[in-house]
Amino acid sequence: MxxxxxxxxxxxxxxxxxxxxxxxxxxxxxxxxxxxxxxxxxxxxxxxxxxxxxxxxxxxxxxxxxxxxxxxxxxxxxxxxxxxxxxxxxxxxxxxxxxxxxxxxxxxxxxxxxxxxxxxxxxxxxxxxxxxxxxxxxxxxxxxxxxxxxxxxxxxxxxxxxxxxxxxxxxxxxxxxxxxxxxxxxxxxxxxxxxxxxxxxxxxxxxxxxxxxxVSEAVLQGQVRHLSALPRPEWGVHVLAPAEDGGVWVSGWQPGLDDAALGQGVAVQQPDVETLFLALSR
CATH class of the missing domain: 3.40.50.300 (P-loop containing nucleotide triphosphate hydrolases)
Incomplete structure (x- = not known):
């Protein structure tokens, strides 16, 4: 075919x-x-x-x-x-x-x-x-x-x-x-x-x-996150850009990492397209 x-x-x-x-x-x-x-x-x-x-x-x-x-x-x-x-x-x-x-x-x-x-x-x-x-x-x-x-x-x-x-x-x-x-x-x-x-x-x-x-809408919502601090290397995520508040934007996030981030005191937030766009446009 x-x-x-x-x-x-x-x-x-x-x-x-x-x-x-x-x-x-x-x-x-x-x-x-x-x-x-x-x-x-x-x-x-x-x-x-x-x-x-x-x-x-x-x-x-x-x-x-x-x-x-x-x-x-x-x-x-x-x-x-x-x-x-x-x-x-x-x-x-x-x-x-x-x-x-x-x-x-x-x-x-x-x-x-x-x-x-x-x-x-x-x-x-x-x-x-x-x-x-x-x-x-x-x-x-x-x-x-x-x-x-x-x-x-x-x-x-x-x-x-x-x-x-x-x-x-x-x-x-x-x-x-x-x-x-x-x-x-x-x-x-x-x-x-x-x-x-x-x-x-x-x-x-x-x-x-x-x-x-x-990125597709599904991947954006499922695998892109805002972190309040840099991720640990073993989490296997990719840093996209620094965030204006001192955190970072990352891709490749998996649901199982939420607990790992919590254990390290790292806050995790769902993506907002406009805020992500501004970070990547700098």
Whole structure:
């Protein structure tokens, strides 16, 4: 039996700007149905990575494959399976909302299935000109354009930063519903980590163009811990980063170690994604 084709496969990716290496031997694969958070401080390389995997930027080395095809030579069939939500929608300002939706739909086969939940969620006036829309309305339109035609791979770069609290809440509820219903793969970059904790089953944390932690939600909760002091060598855990309170973050924790830590006077706490992210971003 042949191996399943992965929605996203990045191997040994390198991207340089002048004297700065924005991506340094970067590797990442996503399986069908995964919802992965892409986290990192400003300058970590997240936007550069997204630009490369969507073909907006050319990598200096390495390879990106989307559904088995090289990103530099995607067929129309694969392109139609990808949805991208930028941080800010630019261009098309002379169109009315309905006109733009009709115009872009013309680039897809007539029988392409649609998901009208996004139009209902966005609640945009089809007669409004795009140049008259608020920032939040433009962002809702960007989400509709990306998700209306049921993509199998969704890439989102700070998609909710300009949404009002209700629209953001509803979107973060609809997105995982959509992904689970259609088996779609999602890669979402956002600084609102509380949103990502609620919907993501994998967390990829970047720093200086590389991944410093790539962990599933299950492993994060089961094997990552905050310790009030350094672990004993015989515990066999790996120190991820120092904590701001003088303790440390570790991976590889096992349930049987709780008693050992208690015997050494070491307090053990469950992970908090935002606090762990801040520790790994220093």
């Amino acid at each position: 042949s191996e399943p084709v992965l929605p996203l496969e990045i191997t040994h990716l390198v991207k340089e700007f002048s004297t700065k290496r924005a991506l340094n031997d970067f590797n990442l694969t996503l399986a069908q149905g995964e919802i992965a958070a892409l986290l990192g401080p400003n300058g970590a390389g997240k936007t550069t990575l997204i630009g490369c995997l969507l073909g907006f930027l050319s990598a200096d080395a390495g390879q990106i494959r989307l559904f088995g095809e090289d990103v530099n030579s995607l067929t129309p069939q694969v392109r139609n399976r990808i949805g991208f939500v930028p941080q800010t929608l630019t261009g098309f300002t002379w169109f009315r909302v309905g006109e733009l939706l009709t115009y872009l739909a013309g680039y897809r086969p007539a029988d392409t299935p649609q998901d009208d939940r996004w139009l209902e969620w966005a609640a945009l006036d089809p007669t409004a000109r795009i140049k008259s829309l608020s920032g939040g309305e433009r962002q809702r339109l960007a989400i509709v354009l990306a998700l209306r035609f049921r993509p199998d791979l969704i890439v989102l770069d700070e998609p909710v930063a300009s949404l009002d609290p209700q629209a953001r809440h509803d979107f973060m509820r609809l997105l995982p519903e959509y992904a689970h219903q259609h088996g779609a793969t999602v890669l979402i970059s956002s600084h609102i980590i509380s949103d990502l904790e609620n919907i993501c089953d994998r967390f990829v944390i970047m720093r200086r163009g590389q991944i410093v932690l790539d």
